[in-house]
Amino acid sequence: MSDPFGLRSLDPAILASTPGMKWQAHPGRLAAWVADMDFPIAPAISERLAAVVAHGSLGYPHWGPAPSPAGRLFAERMSSRWGWSPDVERIHDLADVLQGVRIAVELLTEPGDPIALHTPAYHPFLNSLREMDRRIVELPVGADRIDEVASIIAAERPSLLILCHPHNPTGHRFRRPELERLAEIAEAADLVVVSDEIHSDLVHEDPPDIETDTETHIPFASVSESAARRAVTVTSASKAFNLAGLRWAVMHVGHAELERRLRSFPDHFFGAPNLIAVEAAVAAWTDGADWLSAVMEVLDENRHRLVDLLEHHLPGARYTPPEATYLAWIDCSHLGEGEVPRDIFRERGVEVSPGPQFGGEGSGHVRLNMATSPAMLERIVATMGGA
Ligand SMILES: Cc1ncc(COP(=O)(O)O)c(C=O)c1O
Numbered sequence: 001m002s003d004p005f006g007l008r009s010l011d012p013a014i015l016a017s018t019p020g021m022k023w024q025a026h027p028g029r030l031a032a033w034v035a036d037m038d039f040p041i042a043p044a045i046s047e048r049l050a051a052v053v054a055h056g057s058l059g060y061p062h063w064g065p066a067p068s069p070a071g072r073l074f075a076e077r078m079s080s081r082w083g084w085s086p087d088v089e090r091i092h093d094l095a096d097v098l099q100g101v102r103i104a105v106e107l108l109t110e111p112g113d114p115i116a117l118h119t120p121a122y123h124p125f126l127n128s129l130r131e132m133d134r135r136i137v138e139l140p141v142g143a144d145r146i147d148e149v150a151s152i153i154a155a156e157r158p159s160l161l162i163l164c165h166p167h168n169p170t171g172h173r174f175r176r177p178e179l180e181r182l183a184e185i186a187e188a189a190d191l192v193v194v195s196d197e198i199h200s201d202l203v204h205e206d207p208p209d210i211e212t213d214t215e216t217h218i219p220f221a222s223v224s225e226s227a228a229r230r231a232v233t234v235t236s237a238s239k240a241f242n243l244a245g246l247r248w249a250v251m252h253v254g255h256a257e258l259e260r261r262l263r264s265f266p267d268h269f270f271g272a273p274n275l276i277a278v279e280a281a282v283a284a285w286t287d288g289a290d291w292l293s294a295v296m297e298v299l300d301e302n303r304h305r306l307v308d309l310l311e312h313h314l315p316g317a318r319y320t321p322p323e324a325t326y327l328a329w330i331d332c333s334h335l336g337e338g339e340v341p342r343d344i345f346r347e348r349g350v351e352v353s354p355g356p357q358f359g360g361e362g363s364g365h366v367r368l369n370m371a372t373s374p375a376m377l378e379r380i381v382a383t384m385g386g387a
Pocket of ligand 1: 035095096097098099122164168196198199236238239244248249
């Protein structure tokens with residue numbers, strides 16, 4: 001099988017010595033926890049960064065008015081990929097996606113205020129809300145549960161929804177009817193919707209024999225005029241292109257009051273973007289498409305392969321391949337390993353993320369990172385099974 005980017009031939013010894021949190025925080029164990037990929041970055045990115053460094057000039061960039069070139073490219077890419085045209089004047093460079101979420105929560109709500117999100121939830125959201133003393137309103141995940149979402153929001157009256165779109169850790173892909181319904185619910189409750197779309201390049205296409213939709217991702221802000229006015233969209237090239245350490249993200253603020261508040265801060269209050277990170281995002285979004293489709297092929301293979309691997313090595317574990325992301329949300333509650341089955345997998349030599357960290361129905365679950373070679377995935381699951 002052709003493997004031009006070396007995605008299928010990862011060397012376990014090299015992986016184990018990879019610098020960075022994923023492989024170094026739990027030495028001696030196979031790393032399938034934090035959402036970094038094991039794949040080497042796209043050649044388009046390494047070549048661009050090498051050229052920048054080789055030139056030897058890392059002084060102040062000559063970019064003109066904000067946003068950065070990556071911020072501007074974000075607008076073009078949203079328009080060409082998803083048919084949504086963000087207003088360039090309302091695009092802000094950030095250090096990371098979580099910063100954008102926290103800014104919106106900090107500036108638009110008060111301690112004690114209820115904030116809604118779908119649980120299980122990306123745990124830094126939960127931790128942020130706890131630290132900021134906000135009250136967490138848990139919503140169930142799934143298009144078939146939208147009526148429950150509507151009644152919880154009507155009863156709890158949150159003023160802000162953090163929408164993880166697509167959803168980490170379940171891999172749920174919000175399709176148009178669910179998004180339209182969410183937009184109506186948001187309008188009825190006058191909700192600000194902070195839409196974290198960091199996983200939007202990692203949506204799997206529906207198989208051709210199933211007649212569903214071909215829109216792999218629909219920015220929440222593009223769903224209706226009302227959605228556009230209440231949306232704060234936050235995203236980054238970091239998840240799909242494996243650049244998390246570079247620290248660059250982008251926020252588009254449709255919500256007028258948040259935009260006004262942001263503009264009231266002095267210039268540089270939120271810092272300025274990093275030259276290398278911006279160059280990397282530009283390279284990813286300009287020339288990274290071939291690499292990304294090769295990655296999606298491996299991820300697609302892995303998400304299906306995991307069904308058989310679990311059946312063989314961990315019979316009783318329940319798992320449905322995610323529609324998006326490279327994360328597998330696995331129900332291990334029938335394995336008899338209690339609320340934190342992560343512990344037994346740790347003992348056996350694999351580090352996965354513990355379900356309870358994600359709140360909601362996380363008890364008895366683990367989240368497994370599938371962004372690795374098929375051979376390494378097999379080794380990980382065999383090791384989880386005690387082989
Ligand atoms: C849904 C979601 N949002 C945000 C992040 C983190 O992004 P950043 O490092 O830019 O804050 C992650 C990382 O896995 C994520 O899954």
